[in-house]
Amino acid sequence: MIHDFDRVIDRRRTESSKWHTYLPDVLPLWVADMDFRSPEPVIRALRERVEHGVFGYGVEQSEFYEVFLDRLQTRYGWRVSPEAILVIPGVIPGFNLAARALTTAGDGLLLQTPVYPPIRRVPGNVGLTSDEMELERQPDGRYAIDFERFEAAIGERTRMFLLCNPHNPV
Secondary structure, three states, X not given: OOOOOOOOOOOOOOOOHHHHOOOOOOOOOXXXXXXXXXOHHHHHHHHHHXXXXXXXXXXXXXXXXXXXXXXXHHHHOOOOOHHHOOOOOOHHHHHHHHXXXXXXXXXXXXXXXXXXXXXXXXXXXXXXXXXXXXXXXXXXXXXXXXXXXXXXXXXXXXXXXXXXXXXXXX
């Protein structure tokens, strides 16, 4: 399938958080929100569903688990049972749910900065302290972990390290 990546689509009046937040002369590049038209097969499938006219609760599709588990196995060599997979509504709720499940109020959560802003809010959302370690900027503009600083950032109450990978926004 060939896709037209040269077509410019104006999204400024579409309630897009990316384009609604800033002045017209700002080109926002802060969120993984693409400005390309969706592929025709996706649009066609959505149209078919919309034309049905009834939008009730759906059931989990076994094909999702098959494709996802196959990807984990072929790409990473990781065998996972379907029962180990929990579908959540997004990555941001996932950060918060993981922190809530694995820590106790007052524990420390280690973060590396700069980091995706919603990750910085996790400690406050779930009653944790924030233990932060700044990544080291290299001469070529890339960031790296200084492992001595990383170990020094681990506090007495640090119980969790939340890794953002690939590291967003760097």
